[in-house]
Amino acid sequence: DAGITQSPRHKVTETGTPVTLRCHQTENHRYMYWYRQDPGHGLRLIHYSYGVKDTDKGEVSDGYSVSRSKTEDFLLTLESATSSQTSVYFCATESEGQGSDEQYFGPGTRLTVT
């Protein structure tokens, strides 16, 4: 258990509003990831971070931005939420040097955009 928490766990917001989701880890893992999970699509990578202030885009990054100012926190922002961003969002971490791509997931945030 990598000690990963996500907040909020549930959120309902209106189209066009900004939304920020937070991921917090206590394991000092170097890598952090944001995924979205949708029926029929599985888990898709939005953005990832390989260190403080080092981030990069994933497969479905349009409409999302991230920031990592501290090792333990990784924020995902929807600048102007759209209904297509209704999803369950998962944060994951990965320790450097394991060499086996093992990820540890948070409990998820269910976001509904109306």
Next chain:
Amino acid sequence: TQLLEQSPQFLSIQEGENLTVYCNSSSVFSSLQWYRQEPGEGPVLLVTVVTGGEVKKLKRLTFQFGDARKDSSLHITAAQPGDTGLYLCAGAPGRDDKIIFGKGTRLHILP
């Protein structure tokens, strides 16, 4: 696009039966991971297989990595209702590639 294809998509069986689910790709993977996800929770890592032909056992669960490291299987012996969940396989095709996930097998064990 490198894909991990999982089959079957859905499986519903009676408690006590055996089952096998599959994870296949046309690409070679340096390792594959299996996760289980229960409703309302994040995926939880079950096992990593690294060596072609490797077999790992976790109580009633047996994981196998194909000899060519392109596929993997998960066999459950005497399934129990607690095995119900979404089983995901994942892996990175190359050392510097990001991990990709299969869409999963949704398993339901009937008591």
